[in-house]
Amino acid sequence: MKVRTRSSAIIGTICLVASLVLTTASADEPAAPRQAAKVTLKEVAKAQNPIAGAAGPGDTVWIAERAGTVRVLDHRGLSKPVLDISADTTTDGERGLLGIAFDKKFRHFYISFTNLEGTSTVDEFTVRHGRIQPATRRTVLAQTQPYSNHNGGDIRFGPDGYLYIALGDGGAGGDPHGNGQNLDTLLGKLLRIDPLGGKPYAIPPDNPFVNDPNARDEIWAYGLRNPWRFSFDAGTGDLLIGDVGQSDWEEIDWASADSKGGENYGWSSMEGSHPFRGGTEPANHVPPIHEYDRSGLGCSVTGGYVYRGKAIPALKGQYVFSDYCDGTLRALRIKNGKVTGESDLGVNGGEVVSFVQDGDGELYALNIGGSISRIDPA
Template sequence: MKVRRKSFAIIGTICLVASLALTTASAEQRTAQPQAAKVALTNVATAQNPTAGTAGPGGTVWIAERAGTIRVLGDQGLGEPVLDISAETTTDGERGLLGIAFDKQFTHFYISFTNLDGTSTVDEFAVSRGKLLPDTRRTVLTQTQPYNNHNGGDIKFGPDGYLYIALGDGGSGGDPHGNGQNLGTLLGKLLRIDPRGGTPYAIPSDNPFVGDPDARSEIWAYGLRNPWRFSFDAGTGDLLIGDVGQSDWEEIDWAPANSKGGENYGWSQMEGTHPFRGGVEPANHVPPVHEYDRTGLGCSVTGGYVYRGKTIPDLKGQYVFSDYCDGTVRSLQLENGKVTGVNDLGVNGGEVISFVQGCKGELYVLALGGSISRIDPA
């Protein structure tokens, strides 16, 4: 009993980002720094088509590889797979293993992938002493997919302890089924569920559409096209979503930590701040806090994180993101949801597919080609 309690305590307190930062949020942390930080990318490992990652127990970083393996990045580099679901997924279109997350206590681990039918699937494992317990695996949530693109797939625990799941509009192009604005489907939405509160999950009673017979009660926010990567600011709890555009506008969406949910981010009436194919701006449209076109900056936004690490003070409070087609690492200076500056950080991460936030707030850049780099001071 003593030993178990001790090991839990060690694992449970080592990740500073999740446990400490929120309790120390202050006005100072909400204020962005005025200048572009000087950063460098340090290659720390090479993976096979990494798509996602998460801070893990014991100060580790867990990396998901698209074909279905998960490996742990420790001091000795990337280890052998700790999980292999490669027989259960494919990598055609935009499919594969797309997201991983731990709950805040590192007692449960979640994977998000498309199964052999292309169905978006979120499964859960219990965790003991930093290891997955394979026999405890169960499916939490599934969503069939009409096409093999725009699966979304990112999963994160919010500061409220609930699991958020991003799903794209179902795919093809131009949202042919109108899923983005249809509250009767989970496609084109950000979901919020309590995976441990029921079987297979519970819906938090304060979700915005609870009690609305025309809406799925799992929905937290809607009007999303392909919210490939989203995150919560470890300092403030604010939500940031990188929503990939159709053909003209890439966007970053934002909501404050005290949001009650229900935001309509506009797709497919709007692409960024622009009506899409004759669309009419919804009265409740929440426009992006940042958008960029495709004249030189890329073609597919990759959402990242607000930097809350210690080693690059000038980057503190800035939202770091990139673009899969361009690779330049950029940052937004944010003040209460208003962008006060956009910085080119002067480094290129390649085919940037995802960012990972480690336990000390350090950020890693994942390139689909394989490179895992840490953002360090220059």
């Protein structure tokens, strides 16, 4: 997106995202901090509790506001709401409008929100000439939530054209229902569905558990606590998940683009690479590629994106992320699923709840307090 002003609490309760002492769990040695790129944050717009975003048609970025509105950001600034579902959602606890996504051809628009009954819901709209058609709205997926926290809610299409949906473990604390390791529930999982292949959706035939009578067909990966933000590397197709920890460790999980799914990221037997409350590490546990403790540096990891823009060459190929409580923007160098370097980017975005990647690969940071800022070269 070329927003050329280039001169460019949900989550207070959301226990969503944590800070950055940044230990590399999978690498043989801890990654040494490095100043990889000089960046600045350029505020390009203000919104009411901006919480999620997506690259849209016609060189735009679409921004979701937690209370239920969606606005369009372009070279003119931020539009009036183009969609308003505020009458259908609640902002109790960690709830609200939590995620938005377009399919690859911008013909369908999806929203992920908590309805008035506390159910995590994904709805679809047809898009014509860049405009949402409200009359086409239909519910694709709904999942009851036992508590008002750890709802997850991020959605996006993968390189394979399927819709991925992140759901937290159901909330409270410590996964009291054991949902993370239970394959008979959608909670604590990353789902993969084909929303256009059936009513209300179809199951991709190569999902990892389609032939398992004891598992839900929709599951792509499991063992997640609150996968608040996830993304696919636009250059490689690799999957990266920022999973919010319980009380000690925040983690970033990874899977290669050629993964067949079925990864078990460990929760609630594990918190990061550490046994949780005496738990036993599952034999198939996939440890995080990166984790950091909560010793005064943060509370809730906000997963981001691998930078694929052109404005900051020194940042290209690095995974940019932050923490809701700490606000520092950081970047990881990743090679073959291992972190080879970590950088403090030298800027603080405040209460960062999400990142957005536009059609040009440039990144924006969303502060729940209202700021929408583009990451620019310093």
